Amino acid sequence: MAAVKSQAGLGAMHSATGRKKGGLVRHCVQENADVQTHRQNSILQSSPDHGEVWSANSERSNTQFFLHSSGVLPYRSPESVEMDEIMAAMVLTSLASRPVIQSPKERDPLSYGPLDMECGGGELSDSGSSGYWSWEHGSVSPAPSPSITETDSSLGQLADEGLHMELELGARDETETRRCKISSRGAYKCLWPGCGKVLTSRVAMKRHIRILHLGGPEQSHREEDFYYTEVSSVEEGPMSPSPSLSFTNGPWSSCSSTPSQPTSREAPSSSSTLSQSAPCSVWQIHTEHLYQACAPDEVTISPDSPSSCDWTSAGLQLRSQISMSRSRSVSVGEQWLQLNSVPTRSHTMSVSPSRGQCSIRKGRGEAKKCRKVYGVERRDQWCTACCWKKACQRFPD
DNA sequence: CATGCCGGGTG
């Protein structure tokens, strides 16, 4: 792998030697110089007098560091390279990451910020101890395209990107792909009351909830799904709500405080009613836990518990506001939602658009129907649904 | 028992 990298680096260097002052070319040169000095380093270590060279270079390593980062000096001392490796190794070990193939010498010390974010997105949060990185951090580069954000981040990262574009390393691609996936998929936010922790790994979030909130790893491995939600990468932190930035909303409190905030994902036909009655996070929770809403062990429907049926129907109503036969359900559901604007167990929000498991009849509504209003003798004045023994359309619950 | 309406049948 190192040989491939060196070859590619030298090839890129050849193509860039004629124009050292350019913007992107400069970074290529810089990175190639990095590779070159690495080769020098390996050569020097095999030579008997490498100690003198190191001592001679050591006192100006700081200056070289600065010059190198500004792209002026086209080579680095072996010690700085070693420092890179040490620091990268420290970061990697501290992150306790899974064995991601990633050469530390590709990294410049200036790019540790993005490195932190990347690894935190992957596995740092897995430790559960220091996995929190707020969206203030994420808002620096929340875009799915890493090249754009890294352009803004640092020169070193840019060099990294340039190298990546030139080398097409397999492992590097894997890392980049993972980063893209992470940054595009967003993070996972703990919905436990008063927690609001944002982690970037589903496994980490489950572990966090299981250990910190559910009382130990021996707890159910399914229950923690209810206590977190996937949030979009454009979401802001819990401390700085700015609803205009995101359509997947932040904490429940901010949602309930601005209930009629227009969002771009609401169904156009029913947005007014929905946005005023339902907590906004229903949307993201729905998208997160939709897969388990119909699971037989998650939503247990017994024939004598119409409330569970109301729940699933309420979710359906929140999405499409079918105002005919299910409107009774939506009223119940909305009442519950309003009473539980600060949820303690968000799994009650797990909804299913499917009616397959929800064929149990609801309780009789309070509203008088056509039969009661007009009587059987004036059946011709009933609504057609009542005439057909269907759910009344004229007096829906 | 009255009522509401689901599910299914028919044209």
Added chain:
DNA sequence: CACCCGGCATG
């Protein structure tokens, strides 16, 4: 689709 009705659940 519209229309109708058996049958069930509920109060």
